[in-house]
Amino acid sequence: MVEAADAYLATFNAAGPQRTELLTRHWSPSATYTDPLAEVAGHDGIAALIDGVQAQFPGAVFSRLGEPDAHHRQLRFRWGLGPDGAEPVVVGFDVLVLDEDGRIRDVLGFLDRVPG
Template sequence: MKDTVTAYLRTWNTTDAAARTELLTRHWAPEASYTDPLAEAVGHDAIGATIGAVHEQFPGFVFTPVGEPDTHHRQIRFQWGLGPEGSEPVIIGFDVLVTDDQGRIATVLGFLDKVPG
């Protein structure tokens, strides 16, 4: 399941739209949903657009894992950080991923733990 978190973060860190679409196709279910306090998206196109908007808002920032994922059944819970590469994260969040029967990301429920004022 750690590979799923790696693929998830790789998708979020990919700035090239075509490469991001390839990652979404490979690792995310076609009807995948993403929900956090700031966004709601369903399907590869909408999720890709959401990721693109984050890159526009935070250019040069990268997502990194914070700690180790906790998993059971088809669910993964983990913390992530967002900030300039090589620096402490400015934003820290907490996501729960649920995979489908093929191991693709089907549902993402996101929370923000630390947001600058």
């Protein structure tokens, strides 16, 4: 299940055809994403959300902080967003729920630290 967390973060770091391929391979077509700032569904909604995050934080990279905790078809993990190799500017905690094929079906996101 660690692979799902890594695929999730890779999707948020990708753009263009690479992101489309990651969405197709690792995300259910009806996937939902909900956090305190956004609620979107489907590959197009998720891609638009990622475009917005990348525009707000140009050059920043998402990385996993620690090891995911998983059971059944769900996992939770912490992530950071910031310059590659530097202290994250944003820190969050997400729960992924996978479908029966192991693709990301639902994302429930929480923001632990955001810039003022």
